Amino acid sequence: MGVKSKAAAAIVVLLLFLGSLWLQGGLDYHWDSCLKGYNQGNTLHQLYNSSGADGAEGPLVIEGCPGQTFQVSLLLSHLLAAPAFTSDVLLQPYLSSWDELVKFMEALGPMVGLISNEIESKTSIIRQLALLAEGNPEAELGPDIHSINSESTEAGTNEEASEHTSAYHSVRSMIWVELDRGLVDFHHQTDSGCRTLLRLHRALLWLKLFLEKLAETPVAGRLRSPSELCREAYQNTLANHHTWFVRRAAELAFIAMPERTFFFRLVCVQNQEEMSTLLKRVVQTIGEVYDRTQKALDENGMLDLP
Numbered sequence: 312m313g314v315k316s317k318a319a320a321a322i323v324v325l326l327l328f329l330g331s332l333w334l335q336g337g338l339d340y341h342w343d344s345c346l347k348g349y350n351q352g353n354t355l356h357q358l359y360n361s362s363g364a365d366g367a368e369g370p371l372v373i374e375g376c377p378g379q380t381f382q383v384s385l386l387l388s389h390l391l392a393a394p395a396f397t398s399d400v401l402l403q404p405y406l407s408s409w410d411e412l413v414k415f416m417e418a419l420g421p422m423v424g425l426i427s428n429e430i431e432s433k434t435s436i437i438r439q440l441a442l443l444a445e446g447n448p449e450a451e452l453g454p455d456i457h458s459i460n461s462e463s464t465e466a467g468t469n470e471e472a473s474e475h476t477s478a479y480h481s482v483r484s485m486i487w488v489e490l491d492r493g494l495v496d497f498h499h500q501t502d503s504g505c506r507t508l509l510r511l512h513r514a515l516l517w518l519k520l521f522l523e524k525l526a527e528t529p530v531a532g533r534l535r536s537p538s539e540l541c542r543e544a545y546q547n548t549l550a551n552h553h554t555w556f557v558r559r560a561a562e563l564a565f566i567a568m569p570e571r572t573f574f575f576r577l578v579c580v581q582n583q584e585e586m587s588t589l590l591k592r593v594v595q596t597i598g599e600v601y602d603r604t605q606k607a608l609d610e611n612g613m614l615d616l617p
Contacts, residue, residue, distance in 0.1 A: 373589070376579035381414035383578045383589065390596035400482040400603045402441070406434050408600070409511065412518060418577055422567035430514060436507045441479035444488075479504065482607050490611065499617060505608075506616045512604050513549055519597045520544035525574065526590035528583055538568040 373384040389411065392404035409430065416427040478488040485504045489495050494503045521544035525537060542565045550558050571583070580586045608614050 374579075376577075379418070379577060379579070381411060381418050381577060383411075383593065386411040386415070387593060387596055390593075390600055393600045394603060395481055398483075398603055398606055400600055400607070402437065402479055402481055402485065405482070405600065405604075406438060409434050412515075415518075415577075419569060419573075420567055422564045426561075426564065430511065433507050433511050436502060437479065437485075437504050440504045441477070444478040482508065482604055486607060486611050486613070495613070495616070497612070497616065505611075505613055508604070509608060509613060509616050512601070512608065513552060515597065515601055515604075517544055517548040519594055519601060520548055522590050522597070523594045525571075526587045526594060528587050534571060534583065536568075537571055537574060538565050541565045541568055 373387065375382055375384055386408060389404040389408040393400050393408060395401045413427040413431055413434075416423050416430075477484070479485050485508070489503050489505050495501070495505050496503070500506070521541050524535075524540040524544060528534075542562055545561055545565065550561070553561070575581065575583075575586060578586060578589055580589060605614075
């Protein structure tokens with residue numbers, strides 16, 4: 312075997328190792344089950360940009376993108392459905408959002424797609440915990456369900472919350488149940504939903520920052536390559552939680568990232584201006600979900616679970 316062949320083999324092994332360590336502590340959960348009652352069938356979604364981030368008024372209409380597995384319209388639909396009450400996040404649309412983000416990463420090629428395997432294992436863990444809770448009466452929430460959303464001041468909120476008593480209905484209900492049952496270990500690694508959520512939460516910040524940078528349109532100068540932007544986003548987020556070896560392997564994966572024109576086709580736009588408008592909307596909705604999850608984890612001292 313020549314030097315080049317050995318180098319190529321070493322890179323493949325390195326990237327496979329990255330896939331297993333990406334979010335740290337991943338297990339081989341690969342169930343295809345999903346939480347019930349969430350409709351993912353729409354291919355045309357009318358999405359309102361209430362913040363006016365793109366400078367336009369009225370609804371932003373996004374159609375399905377023909378020929379693409381990843382659908383930005385579905386991603387936005389799931390993200391918009393996730394916020395609940397005043398400070399909670401519903402787990403069904405949250406995990407469905409990750410399903411689309413996994414497709415997004417897989418579309419970027421096999422090197423980046425390796426990372427998505429570990430993320431899928433994390434979403435599978437939470438889904439399996441939810442299914443186990445459904446079959447276990449002791450996993451149902453008790454009368455203290457109202458305390459989970461005690462910050463809400465909207466009329467009828469508690470009454471609405473009482474209709475959903477599944478332990479894994481939302482981020483706050485999951486945190487409440489797992490703390491109440493002693494399932495969260497603040498000193499050792501466990502397979503709790505809270506620890507798993509924290510790993511997904513950190514990865515979401517990385518993708519949010521990457522998409523935010525990809526949406527930037529400089530007043531002067533060149534547009535930086537997606538590879539450079541993704542590496543920079545990683546260094547500012549997930550790299551803080553990874554070992555030196557994993558950080559080096561991640562940078563190898565980012566080198567293989569497609570050029571900017573590929574992203575135009577991926578989200579069905581013609582140019583950077585159109586992509587900026589669309590991605591700013593995506594970043595805004597991700598930010599809402601991220602901030603709510605961050606607050607819930609922070610309030611319960613879970614931002615540094617091992």
